Amino acid sequence: MSNIPDELSYTKEHEWVAGLDDGITVTVGITAYAAEALGDVVYVQLPEAGSSVAAGDSVGEVESTKSVSEIYAPVGGEIVEVNQAIVDDPSLANSDPYGEGWMFRVRIEGDPEDLLSAAEYTALTSGES
Amino acid sequence: MSRPTPLRDVHESLGATLTDFAGWLMPLRYGSESAEHNAVRQAAGLFDLSHMGEIFVTGPQAAEALDYALVGQLSALTPGRARYTMIVNERGGVLDDLIVYRLGDEEFMVVANASNYEKVAAELTDRAKPYDAAVEDRSERYALIAVQGPRAQEILATLTDADLAGLKYYAGLPGLVDGREALIARTGYTGEDGFELFVAAQDAVPLWQALTVAGEPYGLLPAGLSSRDTLRLEAGMPLYGNELGPELTPFDAGLGRVVKFDKPGDFVGRSALEAVKDTPPRRRLVGLVARGRRVPRHGYPVTKDGAVVGEVTSGAPSQTLGKPIALAYVDTGAEAGLAVDIRGSQEPVDLVELPFYRRNK
Numbered sequence: 308m309s310n311i312p313d314e315l316s317y318t319k320e321h322e323w324v325a326g327l328d329d330g331i332t333v334t335v336g337i338t339a340y341a342a343e344a345l346g347d348v349v350y351v352q353l354p355e356a357g358s359s360v361a362a363g364d365s366v367g368e369v370e371s372t373k374s375v376s377e378i379y380a381p382v383g384g385e386i387v388e389v390n391q392a393i394v395d396d397p398s399l400a401n402s403d404p405y406g407e408g409w410m411f412r413v414r415i416e417g418d419p420e421d422l423l424s425a426a427e428y429t430a431l432t433s434g435e436s
Numbered sequence: 437m438s439r440p441t442p443l444r445d446v447h448e449s450l451g452a453t454l455t456d457f458a459g460w461l462m463p464l465r466y467g468s469e470s471a472e473h474n475a476v477r478q479a480a481g482l483f484d485l486s487h488m489g490e491i492f493v494t495g496p497q498a499a500e501a502l503d504y505a506l507v508g509q510l511s512a513l514t515p516g517r518a519r520y521t522m523i524v525n526e527r528g529g530v531l532d533d534l535i536v537y538r539l540g541d542e543e544f545m546v547v548a549n550a551s552n553y554e555k556v557a558a559e560l561t562d563r564a565k566p567y568d569a570a571v572e573d574r575s576e577r578y579a580l581i582a583v584q585g586p587r588a589q590e591i592l593a594t595l596t597d598a599d600l601a602g603l604k605y606y607a608g609l610p611g612l613v614d615g616r617e618a619l620i621a622r623t624g625y626t627g628e629d630g631f632e633l634f635v636a637a638q639d640a641v642p643l644w645q646a647l648t649v650a651g652e653p654y655g656l657l658p659a660g661l662s663s664r665d666t667l668r669l670e671a672g673m674p675l676y677g678n679e680l681g682p683e684l685t686p687f688d689a690g691l692g693r694v695v696k697f698d699k700p701g702d703f704v705g706r707s708a709l710e711a712v713k714d715t716p717p718r719r720r721l722v723g724l725v726a727r728g729r730r731v732p733r734h735g736y737p738v739t740k741d742g743a744v745v746g747e748v749t750s751g752a753p754s755q756t757l758g759k760p761i762a763l764a765y766v767d768t769g770a771e772a773g774l775a776v777d778i779r780g781s782q783e784p785v786d787l788v789e790l791p792f793y794r795r796n797k
Contacts, residue, residue, distance in 0.1 A: 346453075346662060347470045349753040350729045368779075370731050372469050372752055373662055375779075401468070 309340040309432065312405055316419075317428035318381045323405060324422060333419075335381055336409040337369060337400060340432045345371035348400040353378075353389040353411055360386060360413065362420065367410070369400065378410065382419040388412040441486035442579045442640040450658055458551035460487035463660040472663035473755045476626050479655030480585030482647055483664060485632065486640065489553020490578045491546040491560060495569035498542050500701070505563035506534070507686060507709070509699035513538040518606045518623060521694050522686055523556055528708035529682035530689070532556050533674065535623055537608045545619070545634075547580075549676045563704060579640035583647060584630030584667075586795075587654040592631055594650045596620070600631075614646040625664065627671025627793055666752045669761060672723060672791030678734060678749045679721055679763055685709060688717045688765070690790075719746060719765040723792055724776065724785040726760040732776040732785065738764050739777050745770040756793050763790075 311317075316324040321341035325334040342348065354366040360380040367378040389411045393399045399408040423431065438461035447454060452463035463484060465472060475481050493502055499511035508521030518537040522530050532552040537545045548556040557573040564571050583592055589600050598611030598620055608621035619634040635643055648656070665675070674680050674689055686692050687709070695709055726732060731753055738746035746766030754761040762776065766787070775782040 343453075346465060347468050350731065352730075370753070372666060373464075375731065375733070 309338065309343055310405070311338065311340070311425050311429050311432070313425045315405070315425060316422040317425065317431075318379065318422060319431065320377075320379045320381075321432075322379065322381050324381050324419075325409075327419065327422070332387060332412050332414050333382060334409050334412050336404055337378070338428070339404045341376070342401045342404045342408075345369060345374060345376065345400075347372050348397040351393050351397045351400065351410065353394060354380075354386045356386050356389050358386050360384065369397075380413065381422065382413055382415050384413045384416040386411055387414050441484055442637045443484045443486060443644055446641055446644055447484065452658075452660060455661065457661055458487060458549070460550055462487060463658070465660040465662045466658045469660065469662035469666070470755055472657050472659035473666050475655060475657040476585045476628055476659055476663065476667055477756060478586070479657075480583055480587040480591055480630075480651055481626070481657055481659030481663065482644070482651060483582040483584065483659050484640075484644070485580040485582050486578070486637070487550035488580050489548040489550065489556065489573065489575040490580075490634065491548060491553060491557045492572045492574055493544045493546060493560060493564065493569055494572070495542055495567070497567040498544055498569040501560075501564040501567035501569040502536065502544060502546075503699055503701060504567070504703050505560055506536070507695040507703060507705065508536070509696040510536055510538065510544060511699070515540050516607055516609055517604075518608055518621060520606070522680075522691070523559060524685070524705035524709070525682060526705060526708060528685040528705045528712065530676070530680045530684055530686060531559065531682060533676055533680055537619070537621060539608075539610075539619070551677060577637055578634050579637045579643075580632060580634055581640065581643060581647065582624060582630060582632045583651070583656070584624045584626040584659075585628050585656070587651075587656070588628070588630040591647065591651045591654050591656060592620075595646055614643055616643055618643075625671075625673055626667040627673070627791065628667075628795055665750075666755065669750050669752055669763065670754055670756050670791065670793035672763070672793075674721070674763070675750060685712055685717075687712055688719070688721070690721045716768050718768060720768050721749075722764055722766050723788045723790045724748070724751075724762040724764050724774065725757065725788050725792070726762070726776065727784045727786065729760065730778045730781075730783050731760040732762040732764070732778060732783070737777040738766050738785075739775050739782055740770050740773050742782075744777075745774070748776060754792060761792050
């Protein structure tokens with residue numbers, strides 16, 4: 308089983324969202340489950356800092372040896388920061404998906420919807436595996 | 437439901453990610469496919485290839501039957517040697533690419549791709565009918581384990597007295613490996629030196645374990661289909677279903693040299709292939725190296741000045757080159773100013789000579 312930290316929120320597209328309880332700015336990455344399914348990540352394209360996104364927008368992509376996946380904005384708002392470290396070293400998505408492998412930060416506008424709890428995401432991924 | 441190989445339990449105990457490939461449940465990777473790829477380039481990798489088909493053609497006219505059935509001249513093959521060849525249809529379209537081992541004067545083993553061997557066995561049976569030769573699909577009885585990489589010979593030498601140093605590339609000899617009967621072949625699909633071991637299915641697990649132990653001091657890693665694909669791609673080797681198929685001739689794929697028109701007698705596809713052998717194909721198989729980091733993948737269009745001039749057949753990030761690489765069919769004459777349409781964005785690529793990677797001998 309993949310590591311699914313209790314304190315994070317999740318999307319059906321296998322992203323995690325941190326900092327939701329504090330309300331203003333959240334951090335987003337892809338889950339360990341997603342990273343394991345992709346295999347070695349070799350390229351990450353992220354949105355530009357300062358851009359505005361709506362929840363569900365495709366804002367970037369993650370490529371591995373075998374496949375490519377889109378990254379979706381889990382919440383709407385302004386991209387306030389992107390993680391240059393993972394652009395430079397995409398293997399961070401595999402080695403530390405919930406830490407150094409974070410992807411971008413969003414200043415939330417409006418109410419985030421449809422995010423999953425850790426328990427709900429665990430149920431989702433055990434159904435897929 | 438995918439068929440397991442005799443090594444399925446071993447793969448599961450190693451934590452492999454398993455995937456369906458051509459109807460078989462195969463290891464995609466055990467850990468990091470990049471580490472597996474690099475192990476084969478720098479040390480050695482251990483592969484389960486038991487999904488491949490082994491078809492035996494035997495009898496007084498086995499050689500003549502294969503000369504008729506395939507594009508190569510197998511009658512010219514010395515016992516103990518092997519040849520890369522193809523089986524084509526009447527139109528010259530490729531039904532499969534094959535390695536044929538001549539085991540004796542009247543005994544050949546045809547190794548076919550997993551996705552094709554039932555079709556190949558049926559075609560060979562049909563084509564051999566006029567000859568005094570028997571065709572038998574023995575795929576179920578055999579497991580195939582490959583040890584590939586610069587340390588492969590040292591590793592295998594710890595388990596066999598066979599004359600590995602004297603075994604040439606594309607040759608095979610029977611021998612004992614860890615006390616088990618094997619056909620030891622110096623062949624592979626990685627661009628490295630290495631061996632393929634054809635053994636009885638029930639010997640697969642103990643042989644795998646013996647090789648794992650023997651290879652440990654040399655840095656051998658179990659390697660899955662993901663790394664096998666990137667290794668063969670770097671080596672510029674075609675994959676049936678990607679670079680080869682029934683709508684393409686060996687000449688389209690730049691492999692016209694496997695067609696032996698000067699052999700005696702007719703062969704299936706001769707007239708169709710003679711008609712195209714001196715005509716440059718509309719599109720030819722080329723290598724592409726991306727300038728950026730986005731990866732051209734199977735099916736993506738190749739463009740020049742906004743017009744489609746080809747299509748990618750295989751693409752992957754290359755560990756060895758540090759850049760994405762691809763094989764593609766591209767219009768003859770289109771060489772400079774090429775791009776690959778990667779999800780709507782024209783990413784520049786450079787056309788290069790194949791292979792992308794050649795080992796130091």
